[in-house]
Amino acid sequence: MQWLIDLLMLFFPSNCLVCGKRLHAPGDILCFICEMEMPRTGFGDFENNPVSKIFWGRVRVSAGTSLFRFEKGSAYQTLLHDLKYRGNRRAGLYLGRLLGQELMNTSLADSDLMVPVPLHRLRLKRRGFNQSELIARGASEITGIPVANHLLKRHSYQHSQTTMNRQERFENMAAAFTLGKNAPDLHEKKILIIDDIITTGATLEACSQVMLSQFKCLVYIATVSYA
Numbered sequence: 762m763q764w765l766i767d768l769l770m771l772f773f774p775s776n777c778l779v780c781g782k783r784l785h786a787p788g789d790i791l792c793f794i795c796e797m798e799m800p801r802t803g804f805g806d807f808e809n810n811p812v813s814k815i816f817w818g819r820v821r822v823s824a825g826t827s828l829f830r831f832e833k834g835s836a837y838q839t840l841l842h843d844l845k846y847r848g849n850r851r852a853g854l855y856l857g858r859l860l861g862q863e864l865m866n867t868s869l870a871d872s873d874l875m876v877p878v879p880l881h882r883l884r885l886k887r888r889g890f891n892q893s894e895l896i897a898r899g900a901s902e903i904t905g906i907p908v909a910n911h912l913l914k915r916h917s918y919q920h921s922q923t924t925m926n927r928q929e930r931f932e933n934m935a936a937a938f939t940l941g942k943n944a945p946d947l948h949e950k951k952i953l954i955i956d957d958i959i960t961t962g963a964t965l966e967a968c969s970q971v972m973l974s975q976f977k978c979l980v981y982i983a984t985v986s987y988a
């Protein structure tokens with residue numbers, strides 16, 4: 762099959778998104794060195810890691826984890842930027858597979874469902890894809906956990922929340938999600954919510970709240986990056 766790979770590389774050459782070095786296998790996004798040097802958090806799924814702690818006193822998230830640390834201006838910012846704003850689907854699937862490998866070493870590997878944080882339908886139309894869904898699909902390839910893509914529905918469509926204060930942001934976000942039509946029974950299920958990045962945790966808190974208020978279930982969080 763090497764001839765096929767060579768042929769593909771001829772038509773679709775690619776470079777490492779972090780250092781720019783020419784890559785040798787189709788589907789790769791980072792070179793070996795950059796992948797090795799990725800600023801991984803090493804959080805695992807501990808109930809008292811910094812991601813889990815974000816939700817303490819806010820919502821009953823059992824545990825959370827993130828794959829790598831997001832630093833503004835770092836070379837790895839390109840990865841998320843390419844995924845989110847330049848529509849690099851391969852970057853989404855690739856990051857999802859890395860997250861999936863990480864999840865396999867945790868107790869989250871036996872989750873029943875992965876639920877990507879949804880985009881509002883207008884934003885989805887404009888962007889053409891949901892980055893969280895791509896990540897979930899990549900992670901599912903590795904873990905075998907099914908992706909429930911239409912379980913949550915996003916209602917509010919805000920260009921920016923930067924003009925709101927903390928309380929307004931919270932209220933805006935709390936009303937943003939509901940269960941989708943035909944949502945399955947999630948009683949006793951272990952649900953893993955997937956997103957690209959966690960900062961304040963407001964979005965993930967709102968998603969968790971929707972499921973915990975309707976079902977007696979366990980909710981976990983996994984994101985690619987932690988800011």
Ligand SMILES: [Zn+2]
Pocket residue numbers: 777778779780781782791792793794795796
């Ligand atoms: Zn590189």
